[in-house]
Amino acid sequence: QVNLVESGGGSVQSGGSLRLSCTVSGSDFSPYCLAWFRQAPGKTRDAVAHIDADGITRYRDSVKGRFTISRDNDKNTLYLQMNNLKPEDTAMYYCTLAASGTIEYYAGTYNCRGGYSFWGQGTQVTVSS
Numbered sequence: 001q002v003n004l005v006e007s008g009g010g011s012v013q014s015g016g017s018l019r020l021s022c023t024v025s026g027s028d029f030s031p032y033c034l035a036w037f038r039q040a041p042g043k044t045r046d047a048v049a050h051i052d053a054d055g056i057t058r059y060r061d062s063v064k065g066r067f068t069i070s071r072d073n074d075k076n077t078l079y080l081q082m083n084n085l086k087p088e089d090t091a092m093y094y095c096t097l098a099a100s101g102t103i104e105y106y107a108g109t110y111n112c113r114g115g116y117s118f119w120g121q122g123t124q125v126t127v128s129s
Helices: none
Strands: 003-007 010-013 018-025 034-039 046-051 057-059 067-072 077-082 091-098 103-106 109-112 116-119 123-128
Touching (some): 003 116, 018 091, 018 123, 034 067, 034 077, 034 109, 046 109, 077 091
Parallel strands (some): 010 123
Antiparallel strands (some): 003 018, 018 077, 034 046, 046 057, 067 077, 091 116, 091 123, 103 109
């Protein structure tokens, strides 16, 4: 049984920082692509950042230069460092483990090749102006 648990969410003011963590149990995640998604109320779930098995990263344009995705394969933990947060970053943030180790670019978006096998339950990030 593979389980993903996010933590680190909270409420901050605009310009603040948060560091999200996602701990994976039940599987060695080192061979796999990982990602963070977010979903605001009434909106679709959108990809925020990806990291492949070799540590290559990709970001959505609106978070480039502010967010950093990283992974610690020894701890089976995925991170998202979020700096200079804005009210439009307010959302539930989810981590996900993919079925492969690589990232593909298709129709203007990045995704882990082969889709996503497992998801966490989410952690709420709220940014006030």
